[in-house]
């Protein structure tokens with residue numbers, strides 16, 4: 001596990017965006033995806049807003065995904081396995097990089113066909129607690145023609161990342177603008193932030 005954590009952190013240090021395959025095991029990813037699909041079928045996912053609770057602007061022209069917050073209180077085995085993994089990652093990150101992360105928040109995200117999230121920065125203007133953004137993808141057999149890439153805007157280049165199964169992406173929430181390109185297929189993930 002530490003090897004995968006180091007791979008993510010090293011690629012973050014080299015390129016401002018950490019990317020690693022197999023952050024989630026095939027079985028954990030499959031269980032989380034099944035859980036997400038059943039929550040979606042039971043109409044538990046809600047429109048994602050833009051901004052935080054003080055400035056909520058549910059603007060479907062900016063983003064059209066639906067979300068559901070993970071919580072240990074759900075007593076769901078796989079959500080808890082995911083939180084155990086994140087606890088280990090945060091311990092490793094804090095001890096190797098002195099990041100001082102004290103908390104996190106994660107939600108399931110589902111983009112239906114035709115959905116997107118326009119260019120934005122994750123850290124709120126009125127609250128700087130989000131330090132690092134992290135996304136884990138739950139899409140087996142994702143193909144180029146399925147679209148839905150995460151596009152990251154570097155100073156002079158754009159980086160497109162396909163949302164393929166088990167992959168994790170990690171970057172500083174205040175630093176990099178990014179967007180989710182229109183997806184041609186249902187696109188599932190867990191998105192979250194490490195906080196101070």
Ligand SMILES: O=C(O)CCC(=O)C(=O)O
Pocket residue numbers: 109117122135149150163178179180189191
């Ligand atoms: O799903 C992704 O690739 C990125 C999602 C995102 O940018 C966000 O939820 O803030």
Ligand SMILES: [Fe+2]
Pocket residue numbers: 120121122133178
């Ligand atoms: Fe984002």
